[in-house]
Amino acid sequence: MTNALEITNLSKSYKGFHLQNVSFNLPTGYIMGLIGPNGAGKTTIIKTILNLVMKQEGSIKVFGLDHQKEEVAIKKRIGFVFDTPAFYPHLNLKQLKNVVAPFYEQWDNAVFDDLLDRFTLPLNKPLKQFSRGMNMKASIAISLSHHADFIIMDEPTSGLDPVIRREMLDVLRGIMQDENKSILFSSHVTSDIEQAADFITYVNQGQVVFSKTKDDVNESFAIVKGGNELLDTNTAKNFVAVRKGEFGFEALTADLNASKKIFGEQVVYDKASLEDIMFFHNLKFKSTN
Amino acid sequence: MKIIISNASPEPIYQQIGTQIKTQIISGELVEGAPLPSIRKLAQELHISVITTKRAYEELEKEGFIDTVVGKGTFVAIQNMELLREKKMKSIEDQMTKLVQEAQRMGIDLTELQEILTILYTEND
Numbered sequence: 504m505t506n507a508l509e510i511t512n513l514s515k516s517y518k519g520f521h522l523q524n525v526s527f528n529l530p531t532g533y534i535m536g537l538i539g540p541n542g543a544g545k546t547t548i549i550k551t552i553l554n555l556v557m558k559q560e561g562s563i564k565v566f567g568l569d570h571q572k573e574e575v576a577i578k579k580r581i582g583f584v585f586d587t588p589a590f591y592p593h594l595n596l597k598q599l600k601n602v603v604a605p606f607y608e609q610w611d612n613a614v615f616d617d618l619l620d621r622f623t624l625p626l627n628k629p630l631k632q633f634s635r636g637m638n639m640k641a642s643i644a645i646s647l648s649h650h651a652d653f654i655i656m657d658e659p660t661s662g663l664d665p666v667i668r669r670e671m672l673d674v675l676r677g678i679m680q681d682e683n684k685s686i687l688f689s690s691h692v693t694s695d696i697e698q699a700a701d702f703i704t705y706v707n708q709g710q711v712v713f714s715k716t717k718d719d720v721n722e723s724f725a726i727v728k729g730g731n732e733l734l735d736t737n738t739a740k741n742f743v744a745v746r747k748g749e750f751g752f753e754a755l756t757a758d759l760n761a762s763k764k765i766f767g768e769q770v771v772y773d774k775a776s777l778e779d780i781m782f783f784h785n786l787k788f789k790s791t792n
Numbered sequence: 793m794k795i796i797i798s799n800a801s802p803e804p805i806y807q808q809i810g811t812q813i814k815t816q817i818i819s820g821e822l823v824e825g826a827p828l829p830s831i832r833k834l835a836q837e838l839h840i841s842v843i844t845t846k847r848a849y850e851e852l853e854k855e856g857f858i859d860t861v862v863g864k865g866t867f868v869a870i871q872n873m874e875l876l877r878e879k880k881m882k883s884i885e886d887q888m889t890k891l892v893q894e895a896q897r898m899g900i901d902l903t904e905l906q907e908i909l910t911i912l913y914t915e916n917d
Contacts, residue, residue, distance in 0.1 A: 718804070
């Protein structure tokens with residue numbers, strides 16, 4: 504299995520913010536969702552991959568190539584979509600196409616026209632009159648029209664209504680019918696990631712908390728609920744974090760089978776949503792800092 | 793082929809897919825050599841991860857229900873009739889076990905259960 508993206512020990516410091524030893528891989532042919540609270544480092548990671556932000560340490564390979572030495576070769580095959588589309592607002596899509604297309608050897612007008620049709624985007628309306636959803640779709644249409652093999656998106660669904668978000672996720676799934684394509688997208692809308700991603704990488708405070716397949720996440724994490732009398736320093740070690748209430752505790756386990764061995768039938772095991780997982784990890788971060 | 797998955801079920805999704813495909817092979821709805829959708833197509837249709845569908849197919853392949861031919865796709869495997877019959881028997885036994893447990897909970901004794909079975913069996917004959 505080849506990797507579309509390989510990040511190894513990436514570090515980058517700003518004033519008051521550090522990316523620390525970030526490492527994860529995205530195999531070719533899959534969608535990875537990058538989750539984390541605001542300010543966790545998602546956008547910095549994405550910008551570093553694209554070399555828009557200079558890394559300080561570590562290595563990044565895209566299609567197996569160094570992201571700085573082979574930047575031009577890589578970028579021809581990458582499509583990126585940012586949360587605020589960086590296009591000239593006074594142009595319409597027809598004009599914009601004429602500006603963008605010459606940059607790409609692989610530009611395909613037929614694909615572009617087809618996507619505009621599918622997204623019901625007008626050719627002759629200036630972009631400044633587009634809604635947020637339309638702008639997002641326009642960005643995606645452009646990134647797909649040069650046959651990008653790797654699509655990187657920063658918060659592509661933020662600010663979109665649920666109907667358009669679903670449409671977008673369908674488009675992503677459609678792209679993945681081609682096993683040579685890969686997608687990395689960041690979002691703090693966890694349901695989007697739950698619905699579309701094959702791999703989930705969770706970052707918090709500049710560190711990777713985990714990078715796993717969605718199935719692994721679903722099978723290893725769980726919410727455990729039970730009476731407070733079951734909690735002591737020993738059993739609590741089993742949890743990422745615990746929230747104690749008056750009538751019982753609620754905790755996140757990262758190892759469901761281990762918890763079952765300890766607590767058996769005395770407690771209730773619920774599926775942990777990504778939101779639960781983020782919430783409890785945040786509790787842990789708060790208590791250790 | 794029909795596959796309905798539930799996100800609320802405690803049974804992992806790859807198992808739900810596996811069980812349903814197996815049931816359809818055993819019941820004869822899916823015949824030998826019938827093509828199955830690609831893992832990517834199935835993932836798209838069911839709105840689940842490619843990794844999940846891949847795992848479901850891998851398990852089915854291990855158990856001998858399906859074959860993957862590189863470059864051609866995935867097909868229902870040629871079933872060993874002995875084996876298939878055994879699998880069907882196993883499936884019947886499983887269902888009967890549930891039935892017996894239910895009957896025992898309700899306090900129905902063996903003779904009564906046998907009577908019900910005889911009536912139903914002859915009615916359907």
